[in-house]
Structures are given as C-alpha cells and as structure tokens.
Amino acid sequence: MSYYLTVDIGGTKTACAAGTAAAEILHRREHPTPVAQGPEACLERIARELRHVLREMRGTSPAPEAVGVACGGPLDSRTGTIYSPPNLPGWDGVPVKAFLEERFGLPTFVENDANAGALAEHRFGAGRGKRNLIYLTLGTGIGGGIIIDGRLYRGTTDDAGEIGHTTILPDGPECLCGKRGCLEALVAGPAIQARAQRLAREHPGSLMNGLVTRSGEITPAVALQAAKQRDWAACEVFRETGLYLGIGIANLIQVLNPEVIALGTIAVHARNLLLSPARRSARRHSWPRAWKAVRVVPSKLGERVGDLAALCCALNAGA
Amino acid sequence: MSYYLTVDIGGTKTACAAGTAAAEILHRREHPTPVAQGPEACLERIARELRHVLREMRGTSPAPEAVGVACGGPLDSRTGTIYSPPNLPGWDGVPVKAFLEERFGLPTFVENDANAGALAEHRFGAGRGKRNLIYLTLGTGIGGGIIIDGRLYRGTTDDAGEIGHTTILPDGPECLCGKRGCLEALVAGPAIQARAQRLAREHPGSLMNGLVTRSGEITPAVALQAAKQRDWAACEVFRETGLYLGIGIANLIQVLNPEVIALGTIAVHARNLLLSPARRSARRHSWPRAWKAVRVVPSKLGERVGDLAALCCALNAGA
Helix, strand or coil: CCCEEEEEECCCEEEEEEECCCCCEEEEEEEECCHHHHHHHHHHHHHHHHHHHHHHHCCCCCCCCCEEEEECCCEECCCCEEECCCCCCCCEEEEHHHHHHHHHCCCEEEEEHHHHHHHHHHHHCCCCCCCCEEEECCCCCCCEEEEECCEEECCCCCCCCCHHHCECCCCCCECCCCCECEHHHHHCHHHHHHHHHHHHHHCCCCHHHHCCCCCCCCCHHHHHHHHHCCCHHHHHHHHHHHHHHHHHHHHHHHHHCCCEEEECCHHHHHCHHHHHHHHHHHHHCCCHHHHHCCEEEECCCHHHHHHHHHHHHHHCCCC | CCCEEEEEECCCEEEEEEECCCCCEEEEEEEECCHHHHHHHHHHHHHHHHHHHHHHHECCECCCCCEEEEECCCEECCCCEEECCCCCCCCEEEEHHHHHHHHHCCCEEEEEHHHHHHHHHHHHCCCCCCCCEEEECCCCCCCEEEEECCEEECCCCCCCCCHHHCECCCCCCECCCCCECEHHHHHCHHHHHHHHHHHHHHCCCCHHHHCCCCCCCCCHHHHHHHHHCCCHHHHHHHHHHHHHHHHHHHHHHHHHCCCEEEECHHHHHHCHHHHHHHHHHHHHCCCHHHHHCCEEEECCCHHHHHHHHHHHHHHCCCC
16 A cells, blocks of 8 residues: 655644555654754654654555655745744754655655645645635634645745735734734634633623633633624624634635635634634625635644645645 | 737727737737727727738738737636626627637637736736736726736636735725725725825825816826926825735735736836835735745836737637
C-alpha cells in the first residue's frame, strides 16, 4: 500500500502520521510542540515521531512516497523554509524541507496551513470536484487558501490568501498585525470573545453570565453554549460577527466569483448561528449572479483537517 | 501579414479596426454607438464598419485570423452573449459572437472590457512578462481584470474581477449598483466630482471655483487642472480619493499578492496626484512582504487600451 508521511505543526501541538491518497490517516501520534526549546528541538522531535510512524508501517507497506508538512506562514513553499509565523516565535528561516529530506531521504513538501487546508477541502471536503474554492480558517486568527481552476494559488511571493487582513472597517478595532479594521480583528476568536464580554455586560440577564469558565471568562465557547439555548445576547454575538464575516465573504465573491467558500473551526462549531447571519450579510454585499454561483459552507473535514492538509501537501507535489 | 479584426464597444462610441499580434492598429474607424436604435442596429453598424476595414486591408493582406470584441459586462465569454451592461441599456441577451461569426465566417472572441484590458496590459503594457496582474479601469465606473499565473481568470460564472463593487466603507455612500460603500461609489468619476464640488464649496478661494465648465460644473477634469496648479482643495480631492483607492488596492494585495496593479483612465490623467496618496494608503493597509512584491502603476497603454483590449481577446483565443 502506497502512503505518505504527514506533519501538522501547530503552535500548541504537532501531529505526525501516515496517510493514504484515499484520505486514510494511520498511526497518528500527537505531541505538544516544544516551542520554548527552539526550532531545532521541535524538528528533532518531529523526526523521532516520524521514525515511530515508519516503524509501525514497516511490514505492511513499502517506504512512503513523500512527506507533507502544513505549518503556519509566512513561509517559502519552494524552499520549504519557515519565516517567523506568529504562532512559532523564534522560527525565523527554519529549513523544514531541507531538514526532513536530509533525515529521511524523501521528497518533502511544505505549505502554510491555510493553503494546505484549501487543498484538503478541495480534494476531500466541501470543494470536491469544484474548480474555484476559498478556504478560511476561523480560529484564533483567520487564514485563507485559494484554489483557482483546480490549482492552489500561492501568489507572487507565497503571500496570497491573507484574507484575514483585508480591511473591512477603516478605523475599526486594532488588529494584532498592526493595521485597523482587519477581518480578523472583527471576526476571529478574540473578537468574538470581546463582543461576548461586552454583550454579557450590557445584558445582565444573559445566560452567558452564568456560564463563565473556571477562570471567570466569557469565551467564544461560552457564548456558543448560551446561543444554542437561544439566549438573545449570545445569539447577537454571532449575528454581529456574521455581519462582518459576510462583508469579507462578499468581497471575495466580488473579486474571485468562487463556487465554494468553506469555513473552518468556529464556523464548524457554530454552524448556522454564525453562518446564517454571515450568508445574509454576504448576499446583501455582493451581486446576485456571483452570489447565486457560490455555496458558503462549514468545512467538511472537521477535526481531520490538519492531518489531511499535511497529506495534501504531499499529494499536491509539484503542482 | 497576418491580422485580426477588433471591435471596442462602448456606451458612447464604438471603434473597429485591424490589428496585428505586434500591437499595430491599422485602419481604425470610430462611430457613435447608436444605442437608442437598439442592439440590432448597433451590430449592423459594426458589421458595416468592419467591411470597410476589410476593404482597406484587401490587397496588402490575406483574410483576418479572427475577431476580438471588448464590451461592457456582464456577458458570457463562452457563448459571446451580452447581458444588460449598465452602459448599453436594452442589450439583454445579445449574441454578439454568433452574429459576427455568421456575418464574417471568422472565429470571434468576446470579453468584458476590464478582462480584455487586463489581457492587453499583460501582453503589451505594464504587465509584460509578469505572472500575476490586476487591471482596474477607473473612469465613470470601476471594472477589474485578473491575470493569474499568466492567464485571464474569469471566475465561475464570468463574474470575477468586480473589484469596483467590493465594500470599502460599510454604511458609506450609496452606489449605483444598490449597495453601499463600494469602491466605485468612493473612487470613480462621479465620486471624485461630488468630492470636488464639496471641497470647492468649503474652500471659496479654491481655484476650482474659477475653472468651472461651461455648464457650471466642477468636474474631475476641473479638479485635476486646479490640482496641477497646486490648489490645496483640489489636491485634497485626489488625496481623499487616493485614501479609499488605496484600501481597495491593499485588499487586492492581501488576497492576490500580485506583481502589478495597473490603473486606467483617471489614474493615467492624474498620475501621482492620485497615485501617491493611493500608494501611501495601500502600503498602510497591506503587509510589507506583499507590498514589496507589487508595483502600483498607471496603465501604459493610454488611449490605445480599447483597441488593444479587443485585439487581445482574439489573440487570447481559446485560453
């Protein structure tokens, strides 16, 4: 059975596994990313984990075909070098591809996680058989991956798809990136949290006030739990979020006229609590012909997206 | 000498010509588009003009290779049918390609004018030899054409590139399209005119007040003339316009990471009066890596863009 090694590097945890072209993930191993110990320690740990996976596969399969790595950007996908992603402090100019190729003697392909997620959503998820797809991660931050005419579009310097940092509200709230009114500053996890805290304060009777986490915080998860119980203020958190998300989506529709826009993490958890207001807003801010051509959907891959994203980096080899 | 027929259909005038793959335009004929007489009369007139051009070419050249047509959209580039462009009232479902192929027996290729302009800018203008280019018409309205990896990107239903109708300022001024705060409503000719009139009123000493047209209007041309004489209020017209234009440009840079963004008409006339503030704003609203990768420039084709755009529709045949 022909297979690939996958490495999904996150700021908190890293997963290594074997995967097949049919999207089967085998012998998956997860470990906390030892960020504090620096990139070399992280790479050594990945190599150790991959050797474990290889041992497990021995006997049932010949050598793997290639290694696929999904990681936060910016990075140079051609050289497989990573340049200071916000979630991996100290990783400046880390030659992931060169390191793994030297250790394992296998062709290795590195993509930023949003691009890799778009490849996975296109090959296995909500975009199967579609030509034009946009995938948006929607968690602590917002990343984007663009598939055009069936191929990943990386841009001139591997910097395409930074949809989270388009300006939606000039003079809006400050973004971690230093700009103002970015989609991310209005719609990602921390923005949802700030909105939930404000609305809970303004509505003392809101269920959110009784559902705080142990640390006393009203998190997006708390707001979601309350919204599922039809708490008005909690639903309003997602309606406001959806309004801005819809403008970002509409701008993509106007520029790229895609067939599918697939949304990850928070959209997968919140479903129509977020997607219904986002769709209403997107329809109002886009043109009917382009709106009719697109489906705005939650990612179909759920928790598997990270591994499948890394797998698709290898499957997409050379494209 | 091998050549092509070109047809550039505008709401005011239509130009027919012969053109070569080396961007020579020969025997160009221009006529007022008889819009009031309906699309059939317009097509008949085009056929008559093209026969004139063919007669002029006879003797020096064999039959033309193909016909290229640039026209306002929306349209279906595959069937070459035009669907109610705002500048051609009554043109709903007009089969331009079928009509011309039947009359001349030549393969005919129809694109919307912004896409055709992008092809021309990529082949002959500011985007020569570049992989990723965006062309923005900047006149009464704003259209956009996107070249990705060297090829025109039309989108799923031929509706990509509607950059003029991305939302730049939610709850901003109403746009002719019915939405609010569109780039076009903030930056195109009528928005510049409204801004000029407001600033001239607020600044009674502005040169603009002495330069009104015969009809008493302060047009973009009047504002430009005053700005070239360093009139503060007139310069402010272009600074404010550039601020919003820069946000629209920055959003394109964040999403598409292009090498070149070429701007037509008003940017060609106003040059740095508009482009300097637009670049400052675009730099402030985009990320350094992507900003460094792009040049924001006026169209290199100037008045020739319409004919070359139509020519490129034929040269791009089948792509």
